[in-house]
Amino acid sequence: MLRKTYDSEVCSIARALELIGERWSLLIIRDALFAGATRYNDFHRRLGIATNILKTRLDGFVETGIMRRHRYSEQPELYEYLLTEKGRALAPALVALTEWGDQWSTDGEPPILYTHAECGAGITQQTVCAHCGCVEDPTEIHATIGPGMPPDRIPRKA
Secondary structure (H helix, E strand, C coil), rough: CCCCCCCCCCCHHHHHHHHHHHHHHHHHHHHHCCCCCHHHHHHHHHHHHCCHHHHHHHHHHHCCEEEHHHHHHHCHHHHHHEEHHHHHHCCCHHHHHHHHHHHHHEEEEECCCCECCCCCEEECCCCECCCCCEEECCCHCCCCCCCCCCCCCCCCCC
């Protein structure tokens, strides 16, 4: 979790960054989504993350509904951290971020490939126009004011 540095922003990207916009957060979610990590020790061992940071991130994910805590042992009291629907919905964003990293941040071939469990074909993330289909050129994407914009934040026309 970040420290509410985007409070003045009226933007869904900024709101998402408040919840997951820190590298350890994305790596924890990645391991939960794609590596089957559920237990504190799974995350700690795989990531080498400091215990205080891991605890803070997992507690934050539970608090915001990205994960839920499930007790799997009474003595000692131990918990799993399971992704909720809200957490699993981050999969397309992580696939898109992986594709960007494969293109712009690797030397050679992709280190990880995502495949469809049903048929084994590769998974990609694309920007799709609801009317025309796939959008190849990012300059064709325009941001406009949406219905969730507070009226006092809408720019006045001259």
